[in-house]
Amino acid sequence: MSDKLKHMAVAEANSARAASHDVLKSGAYLYPIKGIIYFATHKGLWGPFMSRAGRTISLGIGVTSFMFFFTYVPQMAIMAFTSGPLAAFSAGLLVLSESSTITNILSRSFLVEDALLDTFDGTLIARDLEPLVAQGRQVKPQSGGRDAMARLGKMISKPLARFTPQALFRSLIYLPLNLIPVVGTVLYIAVQGKRLGPALHTRYFQLKGWNARQREEWVSKNRGAYTGLGMAAFALEMVPFASIAFSFTNMVGAALWAADLEKETK
Structure with a gap:
């Protein structure tokens, strides 16, 4: 397993080195930061997050407690060889990072899937992209000062994948x-x-109506941009006790980029 992990690390390092220029050139890594700012300044987008906050915080506390009880001491022992006297501190940070990752995977799969979807669609509506959102759900007409979230109607299709053991394994490996x-x-x-x-x-x-081949071609063409977006988003979601909040702001950032892409094609 150690040799396999070493080869995987080397392969990813080479891939990241080759794509680093495209990552920096694209500027897509800035969208998670833009998402934080946009979310903070648009109170109308807070509803989905606030409705799930209590349950996700409880999940995070439970996962973190479990991880510290069962994994802190073994990982501290291992890190004694790499971090020396800082092993206790480094192991604590590592457990918090692991707990954030696991909490995020579980919450996305079981608790906040619909809320994240609403946040993405609501952001697109706030950016005047009602026709695009209408491809995946009903959009209520604007009237009486109704904000973007209040205009979200019945869902026609839901693209976010549910939890699978394979997805969890890929993240934990x-x-x-x-x-x-x-x-x-x-x-x-x-x-x-x-x-x-x-x-x-x-x-x-999904809102664009693209099939698997079209999606793969688009992502391949913009691999550096998507890697930059994902790295910035994932780094934020590693922050202990704030990963769920950042998963919502990351969705806002992703929607802002989608809105900019749409306006570039017009």
Whole structure:
């Protein structure tokens, strides 16, 4: 397993090095930050997040408590060889990072899927893209000061995938990279960001009516941009106790990029 993990790390490092120029050139990595600002300044988008906050916080506390009880001491023992006297501190940060990742996977799959979808669609409506949103759900007419979220009607189609053991395994198999100080964490973010970037636009692809081949061609053409978007988004979602909040702002950021892409094509 260690040799396999080493080969995976080397492959991802080479891939990330080759794509780094495209990542920086695209500027897509800025959209998660734009999402934070837009979300903070548009109170009408807060509803879906606030409705799920209590349950997701409870889940996060439960997962974090479990992880510290069962994994903190073994990981501290391992990190004693790589971090020396800072092993206790480094292991604590690692457990918090792992807990955030697991909490985010579980909450996205079981608690906040519909809320994230509403947030994405609501942001598009706030950016005057009602015709695009109407491809995937009913949109109520604007009247009486109704905000973007209040205009969301019945869903026609839902693209976000439910939880699967394979998805959890793919996310957890790379966690040992964090045992390597600094470099390992950067590689871990790069690996997960490469996966998360296109996933953030799953709803956009569906609203566009693209089939699997069209999606793959578009993502391949814009691989650097999606990798940058995913890396920035995933880094935010690694922040302990704030990962769920950032998953909502990341959806806002992804929707803002989709809105800009739409306006560029007109």
